[in-house]
Amino acid sequence: MQIDYRLLEIGDYVVSSDCAVERKTGRDFIKSLYTGRLFDQARRLRQFYVRPVFVAEGDLQLLVGDGSKPRAFWGALTTLAFQFGMSVFFTANAQQTADLIYTLVRRSGLTRAPRGPWVQKKPRAKDTRKVQLALVATLPAIGPKLAERVLLRFGTVRKVFLASAAELCTVKGLGRAKAENIVRFLEAEYGPVQRRERHVTLDAS
Numbered sequence: 001m002q003i004d005y006r007l008l009e010i011g012d013y014v015v016s017s018d019c020a021v022e023r024k025t026g027r028d029f030i031k032s033l034y035t036g037r038l039f040d041q042a043r044r045l046r047q048f049y050v051r052p053v054f055v056a057e058g059d060l061q062l063l064v065g066d067g068s069k070p071r072a073f074w075g076a077l078t079t080l081a082f083q084f085g086m087s088v089f090f091t092a093n094a095q096q097t098a099d100l101i102y103t104l105v106r107r108s109g110l111t112r113a114p115r116g117p118w119v120q121k122k123p124r125a126k127d128t129r130k131v132q133l134a135l136v137a138t139l140p141a142i143g144p145k146l147a148e149r150v151l152l153r154f155g156t157v158r159k160v161f162l163a164s165a166a167e168l169c170t171v172k173g174l175g176r177a178k179a180e181n182i183v184r185f186l187e188a189e190y191g192p193v194q195r196r197e198r199h200v201t202l203d204a205s
Helices: 026-035 037-048 060-066 070-082 094-106 128-137 144-154 157-162 176-187
Strands: 019-025 051-057 087-091
Touching: 019 026, 019 037, 019 094, 026 037, 026 051, 026 060, 026 070, 037 051, 037 070, 037 128, 051 094, 070 087, 087 094, 128 144, 128 157, 144 157
Parallel strands: 019 051, 051 087
Antiparallel strands: none
């Protein structure tokens, strides 16, 4: 199979014009699931690809067994499946992941006639409406449909970002908890990643 290496803005592997794959280690999958980052990635994938796929690679059974909220795990999986239309696969190692991606490519009806890479890119700045929707859709718990309702309510991206939690609650589909989460996100201070100091052991001799 011929592989074309590109720097992707969305997903880790592009299988077809309809399908992209996000690959995670089992530990990262569980961590992203409980922090909510997994749903933000699912939202972006679903925005550009009809058949988005998550692959969790590693000993996921061990990680789930150690978790304190197993029902939250299954609830999150059902949310990915029914709300975002995500297909989630679990593999034991990189070889199985490669076999899965190969099978996705070769599956009848999934791919179309070859016509170059199907890399979906973010909308260009000249398409103001698409850029506005894309910006608002990046907020926590807001997808493309809800982003449109929010913009119709406030009129501009600036007014959305300056809205209070109470004002955001006036949008259908945005509850108090979601609104407060958005405000916390917008007001959170940015801090650069702190690099750990490297300790060098000196030879006393």
